[in-house]
Amino acid sequence: MELPKQFRLKGKLWKVVLVKQLVHEDGTKCYGICDTDTRVIHIEKNLNPAERFNAFLHELCHAMIHEAHIDETLLDGKIEEILCEAFADIFTHDFDINLMEKFNE
Ligand SMILES: [Zn+2]
Numbered sequence: 001m002e003l004p005k006q007f008r009l010k011g012k013l014w015k016v017v018l019v020k021q022l023v024h025e026d027g028t029k030c031y032g033i034c035d036t037d038t039r040v041i042h043i044e045k046n047l048n049p050a051e052r053f054n055a056f057l058h059e060l061c062h063a064m065i066h067e068a069h070i071d072e073t074l075l076d077g078k079i080e081e082i083l084c085e086a087f088a089d090i091f092t093h094d095f096d097i098n099l100m101e102k103f104n105e
Contacts, residue, residue, distance in 0.1 A: 003016050003018075003043065003052065003053070003056050004016055009063055009064060009067040010067045012039060012067060013039065014039045014040070014041060014063055015039065015040045015041070016040075016041045016043065016056065017040060017041070017042055017043070018042075018043055018044070018045040019042050019043070019044060019045060020044075020045055020046070021044065021046075022042055022043075022044045030044075031043065031044050031047055031051065031052075031055035031058075032044065032055035032056065032058055032059040033059065034059040034060075034062035034063055034066070036062070036063070036066040039063070041056065041059040041060065041063060042059075043055050043056055043059065050092070053092065054088050054089075054092050055088075057087070057088035057091045057092060058084045058085060058087075058088040059084075060088075061083065061084035061087045061088060062080065062084055065080060065083070065084070
């Protein structure tokens with residue numbers, strides 16, 4: 001599955017770019033980075049499609065948390081990582097919902 005090049009969250013435009021190699025500020029390697037200042041999600045190019053999609057979903061969760069303006073005193077970085085990892089996992093395993101179908105019932 002191809003990743004979207006851009007998407008909107010609460011009306012805000014986010015971009016998705018594939019990059020050669022990603023490194024956190026502390027020097028550790030990572031598969032994705034969510035830059036909330038520029039609203040750009042960076043995903044490592046050399047992942048297999050499943051890893052790439054999972055990395056995108058993880059970063060998308062960070063973007064959603066950012067746009068939801070959740071109080072940072074209530075959600076520290078470690079908890080946010082756990083949530084993003086868990087939600088990305090849920091979305092990649094048998095997640096299926098057709099919102100329009102539900103609307104039309
Ligand atoms: Zn993360």
